[in-house]
Amino acid sequence: MPTPLTLLGRAEGWSALGEQVYLLALPLTAAQVLHASPAQVGLLVTAELLPVVLLSLPLGTWLEECSHRRVLVWGSALRGAVLAALPLAPLLGGLRLEGLYLVSFALGTLGLACTLARQSLLPDVVPPSALTEANGRLEVVRSGVEVVGPGVAGGLVTALGAPLALLGGVAAFLGSAVALGGLPEEPHRTRGMTRPAWQETREGLAFVWNHGLLQCHVLTAATLNLARGAFEAVFVLYLAREIGLGVISIGVVFTVGNVGFLVGAWAARSGTRLGTVLPATTPPAVLAPLLAGAGLLGVPLVGGLGGGNLIAVPLFALTLAVQGVGVVVWGIQHVSLRQALTPPALQSRVHASAGFLAGLPLPLGAWLGGLTAEHFGTSAALWGIGVTGLGACGWLLPAVGRARCRHLRGEAEG
CATH class of the missing domain: 1.20.1250.20 (MFS general substrate transporter like domains)
Incomplete structure (x- = not known):
């Protein structure tokens, strides 16, 4: 049976692949399909980074009252669901640049929540003496995907076009959610903020x-x-x-x-x-x-x-x-x-x-x-x-x- 750290590593790999897909396909969708200007594409990237500045503190406080495992599972699944909305957009009335901004901001927010939850969960999974090794193991997985991921993402964009290539990211995030679902439930530590x-x-x-x-x-x-x-x-x-x-x-x-x-x-x-x-x-x-x-x-x-x-x-x-x-x-x-x-x-x-x-x-x-x-x-x-x-x-x-x-x-x- 896989250890919790092994499951976290698998989930990290799938999440990193999903991120590589949308980091390439979202700007290309804006530029090629919606004919966005360089400044508009820059705003799309900024929208994905904004949650770190705007939402880190409230998310950190909220997460103290939540199951970190559940946040990871639902966060990964919701990232896939958000991405899935873009290939379906033509059936729902059309694709708009404002929609891409919202999707980018939502992906950044969910990604931030998953990162904070994973960092908070890891001390429950490994002893203090093994934290650096465990973080290094997860980073090896992420870095390896970041080396090969752009090529995979580029192949999907070439074969399917930028909007449909996002379906590859959907599958990757769902794979991450499945891996995280195998984690044991962490000790219940809800404090009940007064x-x-x-x-x-x-x-x-x-x-x-x-x-x-x-x-x-x-x-x-x-x-x-x-x-x-x-x-x-x-x-x-x-x-x-x-x-x-x-x-x-x-x-x-x-x-x-x-x-x-x-x-x-x-x-x-x-x-x-x-x-x-x-x-x-x-x-x-x-x-x-x-x-x-x-x-x-x-x-x-x-x-x-x-x-x-x-x-x-x-x-x-x-x-x-x-x-x-x-x-x-x-x-x-x-x-x-x-x-x-x-x-x-x-x-x-x-x-x-x-x-x-x-x-x-x-x-x-x-x-x-x-x-x-x-x-x-x-x-x-x-x-x-x-x-x-x-x-x-x-x-x-x-x-x-x-x-x-x-x-x-x-x-x-x-």
């Missing part, structure tokens, strides 16, 4: 912000997200306009670079154990955001080398891979640490609060990146992005110093 919801939400925020170690981790994640948001806004433009790469070459850069996510997941799973707080506060934890920042800074460095596509394409792919390793290892460490330090009654609110605080800079970074590129050029913007990303690990240095002092003091006393 305080207003905003006070419950504030308790989760206060736990993150007043915990010195978690605060350092959230600030590091927020700084990385600020840099990554700006990077995603200008990188493709930089490759196409300043470097002169064609569409195929840019695709190769992303395909090869995405392998870094898989490598990072394997590294985090096999190289770290979170038995105590100390391993997540020592230099290896600083190395992950340092790698992510180095990958960002490597892009303008490679761009200044010249040498044509034969040199540029593999080097740009390498910078993306280095960035991916750092981002994934850091993300696994960060989530595992939160899970280990947070009391059961606060799990959902703490994950939601950390996600909210760390996710706020993403849209700000995208706006600042575009603004900087417009006024100073994409190359100058990328230098600023690289320096910002490299500086993210600076938030962790005081925590590392304190942890090392405690460790050395404990050895001396022993």
Whole structure:
């Protein structure tokens, strides 16, 4: 009989495949079927990201009163149902851009709820000492699908057209719901909130912000997200306009670079154990955001080398891979640490609060990146992005110093 972690891994793989399908097919449906402008397609992507900013905190509070298993099952099934509405839209009166915006927002909301529920459920499935390995195992599955998923999604779009290709996403999300249905029911911990919801939400925020170690981790994640948001806004433009790469070459850069996510997941799973707080506060934890920042800074460095596509394409792919390793290892460490330090009654609110605080800079970074590129050029913007990303690990240095002092003091006393 499959273990709960195995079932979560299967569900994560199906969900990741469903996401790869709609991330490609939704924008193509808008562009090819509804003839949407680039700005309208951008709004479609923004609608999917908005729930992180608008709904993380209330969702985290609500989830404290819910069965996380049921949220995962119904969340996956509803994602499939929402996607199924689009291929059926011509039978229901036609497909409209406003409908795509609503679908994108709904998918983002349901995806956020599933992520928070999974992070909150995992400490019930595995012991604290195995959290990092378990998160790494789930990330290996997700990263592997993200490497091959774009090709599967592209094949579906080519064979069926963008709207009908969404049926592949429907099937994937239903597969995830079936896998999650095999999970055992978690211990019943409904608390029955007696305080207003905003006070419950504030308790989760206060736990993150007043915990010195978690605060350092959230600030590091927020700084990385600020840099990554700006990077995603200008990188493709930089490759196409300043470097002169064609569409195929840019695709190769992303395909090869995405392998870094898989490598990072394997590294985090096999190289770290979170038995105590100390391993997540020592230099290896600083190395992950340092790698992510180095990958960002490597892009303008490679761009200044010249040498044509034969040199540029593999080097740009390498910078993306280095960035991916750092981002994934850091993300696994960060989530595992939160899970280990947070009391059961606060799990959902703490994950939601950390996600909210760390996710706020993403849209700000995208706006600042575009603004900087417009006024100073994409190359100058990328230098600023690289320096910002490299500086993210600076938030962790005081925590590392304190942890090392405690460790050395404990050895001396022993």
